[in-house]
Amino acid sequence: MTQDELKKAVAKAAVDYIAPRLERDSVVGVGTGSTANFFIDMLAELKNEFDGAVASSEATAERLKSHGIPVYDLNSAGELEFYVDGADETNEHLELIKGGGGALTREKIVAEVAKTFICIADESKKVGVLGEFPLPVEVIPMARSLVGREIVKLGGDPVYRDGFTTDNGNIILDIYNMDISRPIQIEERLNNIVGVVTNGLFARRPADLLLLGTSRGVESIARKDS
Template identity: 75%
Template sequence: MTQDELKQATARAAIDYIAPKLENDSIVGVGTGSTANFFIDYLAEIKGQFDGAVASSQASAERLKSHGIPVYDLNSVDGMQVYVDGADETNAALQLIKGGGAALTREKIVAACADEFVCIADESKWVPVLGNFPLPVEVIPMARSLVARELVKLGGDPVYRQGVTTDNGNVILDVHNLEIAQPVALEQAINNITGVVTNGIFALRPADVLLLGTESGVKTVTAE
């Protein structure tokens, strides 16, 4: 199977997983990226079974709206049954690296509001230790150099993502050469740097369930 076919299979599995849980007033949190896009397209097939969605990016919001799915501002909803999103890396504890699409802050906010966080990914994203994928850090523009110096002190090699502005008007530093053996501690340390909005480690709020696309089918994984 191609990587796109694996992504499609996991997205379809996510629909099968959440559909029995949905009610007429349910709100579905929707992430950002190529796998999430497949999920949005399949979600349109059952749009009559739930109230609407909250999107983690403008791009996902527009895709949802194009399918006739109501999109709500997060401040206007009381709760969210489930949040479905992809990942750039996942370990066995379902701690993630996210932010390749520069939507990490909104993704982290939506995940924090959800009763259940379902991650959908293909098997290329499964790693023993996080950090091979460069860690995205969203930064207030005027603090870019300050934050970069502090990230070097933590052992990383930060690279400014040229030409990218987040939906929040900020910039991204991609931190290379980190071996993230203690994801919770590093997530907290980076977030404590003045000028950082947030970073792409999802360990304080990891995924609850991982639907992992493999050559032998989609596997349902829960945290070890």
Template identity: 65%
Template sequence: MAQSHATNACVTKHLLVADPPPWRPAPLMTGQGTINTAAELAYNRGASCAYPNSDNPKRALMTQDELKEAVAAAAIEEIRPLLGSEVIIGVGTGSTADRFIDRLAALRDDFKAAVASSEATAKRLKSHGIDVVEMNFAGTVPVYVDGADEINPRLEMIKGGGAALTREKIVAACAQRFVCIADASKRVDVLGDFPLPVEVIPMARSYVARELVKLGATPVYREGVVTDNGNQILDCYEFMIEDPVAMEARINAIVGVVTNGLFAARGADVLLLGGPQGVERFEKAPA
């Protein structure tokens, strides 16, 4: 079943993803009929990538920054119906989430407060006059908006490129709905091209690294980085992940691991993906 609606910033297409959710064959319904836009998504990484601009044909290309702005705008429309004077929302970390925070400022009188998934996000929220409260105070949040480093067709993700994975996972666990915002460079069929971050207790770093090697990864210490929780990060290279749910649990079972950047047991519920056709909306099929 599919539906469509328009936002101020872009056309947002709604797609209910089947299980297993296919990227390519799934048709998108638009006012003009059915098209198969997912097959046309460019797959590039890096700030220099550009995409056809369907909103403004005179400007043929959209930069990655413009795509991030577009998905941030779409996320505002996504959460707007959920807001209210007693509502506390969850807010993620990273360059895409930052754009969402900047747009959220205009709505600061429409909700009570936010829970931040990092110190950096808390600082940015406060700079806009948005109240920030602890997760323990909020209890649960109706919605959590955050970016991702990779996302697959099941809306499972790798996160933690900015070292915020543990607090992000806590907020995600407490959220009734996880809305992922990402540009098309984040979309993959199999997770693992992006090195998987693992947050470790410092004294366990070498032990955890040896255990990760046994799992087939090539762990690299992210030198000079201390997480908001006072811990360290190992990034797992050359580690394609065929079964994200199983691997997430397996890595988390290693003594000394705080958590890893696989968001599979609790993936996203909604993906707002910025690509050549504007922002596409993918929704996880109910279990």
């Protein structure tokens, strides 16, 4: 199977999971990226069975609206039953690296609000230890050099994502060669650097359910303590 076929399979598995659990007044949190896009396109078929969505990026909001799915501001949406999103990496504890597309901050905010975070990913995203994929950090532009120096002190190699601006008007530093064997600790340390908005580690708030696309089918992996 191609990677896109695996992404479509997990998107369908997510729709199949939430469909029987949706109420007419449900608002669904929706992530960003190519896997999330397949999910959005399939979610559209259910659009008369739930109220609408909260988007984790401008791109996702546009795609939802193009299908006629109402998009709500998170502040007026109240509680979200589900947040469905892809990932750049996941470990066995469903701790994630996200933000390859630069949407990490809004993704983290929406994930925080949702009762159940469903991660959809193809098997190339499953790793033993996080960090092969460079870890994105969203930074206030004037703090770029300061944050870069602090990241070096933590043992990482920050690289400025040239020409990229987040939906929040900030920049991204991608960290290479960082030891992420203790994800919660690294997530907190990076977030403590002045000028960091947030980083792409989802360890404090990991996924609750991983739908992993493999050549043998979609594996459903629940977080052990969820």
